[in-house]
Amino acid sequence: MTKEINDFTFYNPVTILFGKQKIEALPDLIPADKNVLILYGGGSVKRFGTLDRVKKALPHKKVGEFGGIEPNPTYETCMKAVEKIQSERYDYLLAVGGGSVIDAVKFIAAAATFEGNPIDIFAKGVGKGQPITSALPFGTILTLPATSSEMNSTSVISFKEKKAKVSFSDPHVFPVFSILEPELTYTLPKRQLANGVGDAFVHILEQYLTYPVGGMVQDEFAEGLLRILIDIGPRVVDETHHDYNLRANFMWTVTIALNRLLSVGVPGDWSTHALGHEVTVLNNTDHARSLSALVPAMMVVRHKEKWDKLVQYAEKVWHVTTGSEEQKVEEAIKRTASFFQSIGMPVKLNEVGVTQADVDTLVSQLEARGQVNLSERGNQTLDVSRSIYEKALDPDFHPSGDEPPFSGHIYPNKE
Numbered sequence: 001m002t003k004e005i006n007d008f009t010f011y012n013p014v015t016i017l018f019g020k021q022k023i024e025a026l027p028d029l030i031p032a033d034k035n036v037l038i039l040y041g042g043g044s045v046k047r048f049g050t051l052d053r054v055k056k057a058l059p060h061k062k063v064g065e066f067g068g069i070e071p072n073p074t075y076e077t078c079m080k081a082v083e084k085i086q087s088e089r090y091d092y093l094l095a096v097g098g099g100s101v102i103d104a105v106k107f108i109a110a111a112a113t114f115e116g117n118p119i120d121i122f123a124k125g126v127g128k129g130q131p132i133t134s135a136l137p138f139g140t141i142l143t144l145p146a147t148s149s150e151m152n153s154t155s156v157i158s159f160k161e162k163k164a165k166v167s168f169s170d171p172h173v174f175p176v177f178s179i180l181e182p183e184l185t186y187t188l189p190k191r192q193l194a195n196g197v198g199d200a201f202v203h204i205l206e207q208y209l210t211y212p213v214g215g216m217v218q219d220e221f222a223e224g225l226l227r228i229l230i231d232i233g234p235r236v237v238d239e240t241h242h243d244y245n246l247r248a249n250f251m252w253t254v255t256i257a258l259n260r261l262l263s264v265g266v267p268g269d270w271s272t273h274a275l276g277h278e279v280t281v282l283n284n285t286d287h288a289r290s291l292s293a294l295v296p297a298m299m300v301v302r303h304k305e306k307w308d309k310l311v312q313y314a315e316k317v318w319h320v321t322t323g324s325e326e327q328k329v330e331e332a333i334k335r336t337a338s339f340f341q342s343i344g345m346p347v348k349l350n351e352v353g354v355t356q357a358d359v360d361t362l363v364s365q366l367e368a369r370g371q372v373n374l375s376e377r378g379n380q381t382l383d384v385s386r387s388i389y390e391k392a393l394d395p396d397f398h399p400s401g402d403e404p405p406f407s408g409h410i411y412p413n414k415e
Contacts, residue, residue, distance in 0.1 A: 034092035073104035093138035099147025106155035150257030199288035271374035296399035297392035337399035
């Protein structure tokens with residue numbers, strides 16, 4: 001079969017300001033006649049002085065605040081922000097936070113100008129999936145690298161009443177600009193740093209670990225970024241002396257991981273995200289931890305469909321160049337799980353509070369959301385998704401190579 005890269009159009013209009021003291025450039029980025037609403041999450045932006053820096057840098061006559069956006073931002077909280085924007089007439093938004101805050105602001109920016117019920121921006125059993133025709137302009141100041149939301153047009157929002165977590169993408173919700181100051185990561189706790197590394201790693205895998213189509217550039221980008229995360233990830237999580245260059249490489253790698261440069265022209269597989277979202281809905285597990293807890297099981301259950309790329313992944317990312325293909329694949333899965341564990345991330349669902357009794361609920365949630373034909377080929381049925389959940393809960397599954405022996409335990413043979 002001929003391996004041929006797909007046609008594509010790539011568009012990304014986000015201006016990135018990367019480095020030290022970039023918040024002070026805000027007057028050059030936001031028109032002076034705008035009424036600016038700053039949106040953020042918890043109290044960390046206040047405790048560490050980031051919010052004061054932002055407010056001091058804004059010379060605009062009207063500057064307001066909206067705090068309390070959750071780690072998994074909810075539709076209900078977002079709509080409160082929309083009400084404030086419409087009643088107090090803000091016309092420019094500024095997200096100060098991580099991916100959750102930025103995701104929320106994307107929806108808020110679209111909802112504030114949406115003609116009709118904003119819930120209909122969403123599909124997948126939540127709304128009607130109606131097109132967005134406009135959105136308020138907004139910028140971002142990234143404090144927690146993880147999702148790449150600062151440089152893409154995708155948002156993921158949770159719904160309390162509907163018990164759902166649903167995404168949408170639209171060119172109208174690209175940020176106008178994003179400020180990336182690596183020093184803002186110095187105050188992050190280990191768990192959030194680990195989440196950032198793990199989230200980016202899986203983002204890259206979802207765009208890479210599919211089947212070959214001859215996308216040499218995309219493959220090289222993905223493999224290089226994965227090697228960088230493997231190299232710096234444990235040091236980012238564990239270092240305490242604030243190595244600027246280390247944090248700078250971490251922040252930029254995470255941003256590139258999902259700015260869509262890696263996905264153009266090649267197939268993508270977002271099934272792990274779909275399964276992980278339902279885990280978060282079930283028990284509010286951190287998004288990144290829901291992913292790492294599923295990845296080894298996904299690799300095992302779907303090894304046949306991903307075989308060629310798993311071998312390439314073993315050779316190019318983990319430098320496993322000896323042994324049979326089966327041995328290479330086993331070693332790559334083992335090293336992937338060991339890497340997650342080295343940064344304190346889970347590799348099985350029991351580590352994030354999921355039990356066998358929850359599997360029916362998780363699968364039912366997938367079905368309710370129409371997530372019944374997932375993966376790069378659309379052939380991950382509900383039965384396959386169930387198998388992934390069950391493998392990730394199997395007490396005899398030891399993805400990092402613990403007893404029983406890893407070799408031969410996952411694959412008695414390829415067929």
